[in-house]
Amino acid sequence: MQEMERFVGIVRQLRSENGCPWDKAQTHRSLRRCLVEEAGEFLDAVENDDFEGMQEELGDLLLQVVLHAQIASEEGKFTLEDVARSECEKLLRRHPHVFAGQTVASAAEALKSWEKSKIGEAGSQQKRLSVMDGVPRSVPALSRAQKTLSKAGKSGFEWNSMVEVVEKIEEELQEVKDALQEGNPVHLEEELGDLLFTVVNLCRWQKIEAEESLQQAVGKFMHRFRWMEDELRRQQKSMEQLSSLELKNMWLQAKDAK
DSSP states (O other), rough: OOOHHHHHHHHHHHHHHTTHHHHOOTTTTTTTTHHHHHHHHHHHHHHTOHHHHHHHHHHHHHHHHHHHHHHHHHTTTTOHHHHHHHHHHHHHHHHHHSSOOOOSSSHHHHHHHHHEEEEESTHHHOSSSSHHHHHHGSSOOHHHHHHHHHHHHTTOOSSSSSSHHHHHHHHHHHHHHHHHHTTTHHHHHHHHHHHOOOHHHHHHTTOOOOHHHHHHHHHHHHHHHHHHHHHHHHHHHOGGGGGGGHHHHHHHHHOOOO
16 A cells, blocks of 8 residues: 555655646546546557566556546545545445355356346436446447347347348348449448447357457457568569459468468
């Protein structure tokens, strides 16, 4: 706790009258992008099993938490201690199987207990008139889509079978093709969004995180593209010099390369 107190003191000094001009200029809104970026850098470290990087990025994330709490404290809204206190109370409330003598047999049952505790919390119904009110707007679109579909499914708005989910994807794909023929970019954008949304639903049905699935696909593409770049440098060529067929053949080679 000594280092934590030192951390908070440093942030407080950075925000003080004689502190750092950049830190003093920040607001909750101006720091939004920083929080997202720092979270992304931590996830990159996790992906690479980089524990030194994880430690560093968690520190950067903690800085964002302390900064927001300091700004709120200056405005008389809440303090870092208030944040910790409310989270402690929430953890105690939502884990009766740990702190209140109840028992659960699996992680799935623990999650159900968590959700039940959330519903029973005082004021929860007044704050949220719709199950959609609990879906954050600022998370990546794939994650937001999956969370939205999950909440709708838990409320009973659900397909009856996997076959129907796949049929819906095929239907949306045909609508994309129709929009392409139509040549209306606004309509095409709408239909592409619908197609992506239904693909996310298939991921949910298969218990696959759409965000992670796409991240893996992006990583795989980048790895293969870099292989092509290296190979072309070795041949002293550029992609612009290759025909479509040559590029396709090189891509197939990249897929086979380890």
